[in-house]
Amino acid sequence: xxxxxxxxxxxxxxxxxxxxxxxxxxxxxxxxxxxxxxxxxxxxxxxxxxxxxxxxxxxxxxxxxxxxxxxxxxxxxxxxxxxxxxxxxxxxxxxxxxxxxxxxxxxxxxxxxxxx
Numbered sequence: 001x002x003x004x005x006x007x008x009x010x011x012x013x014x015x016x017x018x019x020x021x022x023x024x025x026x027x028x029x030x031x032x033x034x035x036x037x038x039x040x041x042x043x044x045x046x047x048x049x050x051x052x053x054x055x056x057x058x059x060x061x062x063x064x065x066x067x068x069x070x071x072x073x074x075x076x077x078x079x080x081x082x083x084x085x086x087x088x089x090x091x092x093x094x095x096x097x098x099x100x101x102x103x104x105x106x107x108x109x110x111x112x113x114x115x116x
Contacts, residue, residue, distance in 0.1 A: 003042045006053075006097045011083035013074035014056055014094035022048065023061040034059070034086035042097065054094035055087060062094060071096045 022044040041061035045053035052071060053063035064070070071094075077083060082093035089095050 003039060003046055004099050006042045006099050008087065009052075009071075009096040009098055011077045011089065011093055011095050012054075012071055013077045013082070013092060014054065014062075014071075014089060015074065016056065016060070016062070018070050018073075019054070019062045019067055020064045021060050022053070022063050034084070034088055037061075038087045038095075038097070042099075046099065051100060052096060052098050054089070054096040056089040056094035057091045059088055068098075 022041065037059040038055050041053050041055050041063075044061055045051075045063040048063065050063040050065065050067060052067040053061065054067075054071060056062055077089075077093040081090075083089050083095050087095050
């Protein structure tokens, strides 16, 4: 199964109770394997038919049918403080991705760049 190309949107404040987890992760996240965790989450979201997904604290994969309406409600997080450069969120934040090439947030359209 090959995952479609996906795009990095950004780091957003996250409430784990709002968006369902597609997969829970282990207690420790190997920073050298972060891209594999993100790609696995993309595969799970794509298999479920979701257009948006995120990777949160300890590599937990989140998505759902209304994810595009939910991810952006709490606003962007401080990237360096809340999200790693490897593409996962820290406590209270998640890195959001989409399979679309552009996204419309609050009436503003953004062209995105491929994540990997």
